[in-house]
Amino acid sequence: MNEILQQLSLCIEKGRVNKDSNYPADMKGMPGAVELTQQALSEGTLAQDILNIGFLPGMKIVGDKFKDGKIFLPEVLISARAMSSAMELLKPYFQSGEINYKGKVIMGTVAGDLHDIGKNIVKMVLEGGGWQVVDLGINVNAEKIIDAINTNSAKVVGLSALLTTTMQNMKEIVRKIKSETKDVLVVIGGAPVTKAFADSINADGYFHDPQGMLDYLNKKMSK
């Protein structure tokens, strides 16, 4: 069983979706993340083990390499695509409650801002790390976020901004979240955002890359 899950992890790290894919060249003809997930399920492997031993270690390697500048955005997206394709097969197990998420994260790009490429990558990395992400999209205000926190009983919010103007809107959003909800962690990011800015608006965390946020949540929210 472990051999299949190790191969699965490698497929996710290398971005190998399925056996028909030509990518990566050195894995041509080999099964991909989709077939290996199917095989593991048909052999009776628990969906939770497929997630924990197959998906998560592969995506962790990708997140760490990206953080260290050893790989670049296209490679992260290719790995995320392999993971998402295989994740489709695990969806019924999440829905039935057989797999437990680590928790829910509400994510959005703040009011006035339409940039969502970075936010979507953070979402994929968090999902790859076992978190459920409720994605509110772009141009999101405090009311919408607070509504989502309450509806989903979420304890974490991730906010993205790419403009020096719209990052100022994070201040009011954080203030409202803190005054209208209880014990909700707010993590912010995006190219113009800094740790000093995060501290100045009372956000709980700032990370310049998705893996930083994932490591922080895994540590902070582990039971």
Ligand code: B12
């Ligand atoms: C693509 C892009 C666009 C696209 C956006 C498409 C989309 N769907 O996102 C379009 C064309 C729509 C666009 C529009 C505009 N843009 Co624009 N855009 C860019 C561009 C080229 C790339 C941004 C990007 O996607 N980067 C790649 C992603 C992966 O990086 P990232 O977002 O930083 O995310 C990473 C980290 O920051 C972090 N992260 C991000 N969010 C979060 C959240 C959390 C919680 C965490 C932990 C981490 C995290 O993780 C990500 C992965 O590592 C940048 C220039 C540049 N090279 O950065 C300009 C840029 C951001 N845009 C800019 C501007 C000015 C505009 C416009 C105002 C232009 C105009 N005059 O109309 C409009 C604004 C529209 C609006 N209201 O938002 C300026 C901003 C300048 C400033 N100081 O504010 C930039 C810097 C270009 C420039 N040099 O002038 N833009």
